Amino acid sequence: MKKIDKFINSQKSIHLYPKVKKSFKTVLKKLSDEEYKKITNKLYLMVLHEGALGQVMHFSKTNDKFKILQLSIAKEVPMYVLNYVIAHELGHVLQDRNWKKSDGDKLEVDADETAERWGFPKTKKIKDWYLKK
Numbered sequence: 029m030k031k032i033d034k035f036i037n038s039q040k041s042i043h044l045y046p047k048v049k050k051s052f053k054t055v056l057k058k059l060s061d062e063e064y065k066k067i068t069n070k071l072y073l074m075v076l077h078e079g080a081l082g083q084v085m086h087f088s089k090t091n092d093k094f095k096i097l098q099l100s101i102a103k104e105v106p107m108y109v110l111n112y113v114i115a116h117e118l119g120h121v122l123q124d125r126n127w128k129k130s131d132g133d134k135l136e137v138d139a140d141e142t143a144e145r146w147g148f149p150k151t152k153k154i155k156d157w158y159l160k161k
Contacts, residue, residue, distance in 0.1 A: 070094035115143035
C-alpha cells in the first residue's frame with residue numbers, strides 16, 4: 029500500500045479528486061508487482077473534472093519515454109464505472125505503444141480483457157450507464 033500511496037501522492041492533478049484517488053488505489057491493488065512497475069514507471073496522470081476545458085501540468089525534463097493518462101471525470105460517475113475506466117486505461121498503458129490503423133479494435137479488446145483479469149469487467153451495468161450519459 030505504501031508504494032501505491034506514494035505513486036498517487038506524486039500525481040499532482042488528482043489532489044482535488046478523492047473519488048479518483050480511491051479508484052486508483054482500488055485498481056492498483058489488483059496489479060502484479062511486474063504490472064505495477066511497468067504501468068507506473070514514468071506515468072503522469074492528467075485528470076480533468078467535468079466542465080474543465082483545459083489544464084496545464086509542468087513536467088521535469090527527461091530523456092526517457094513517459095506516458096500521460098488523461099481522464100475527464102463526470103461529476104456523477106459511479107465508482108464501479110470509474111474503476112472500470114481506470115483499469116481499462118491502465119491496460120492501455122501496459123500495452124506500451126500507441127494505436128496503429130492496422131490494430132482495429134485489438135487494443136481496445138486487450139485493454140478490456142486486462143481490466144477484466146484485474147476484476148473490473150465491462151458489465152452490462154457499465155454499458156447502460158454509458159448509454160444514459
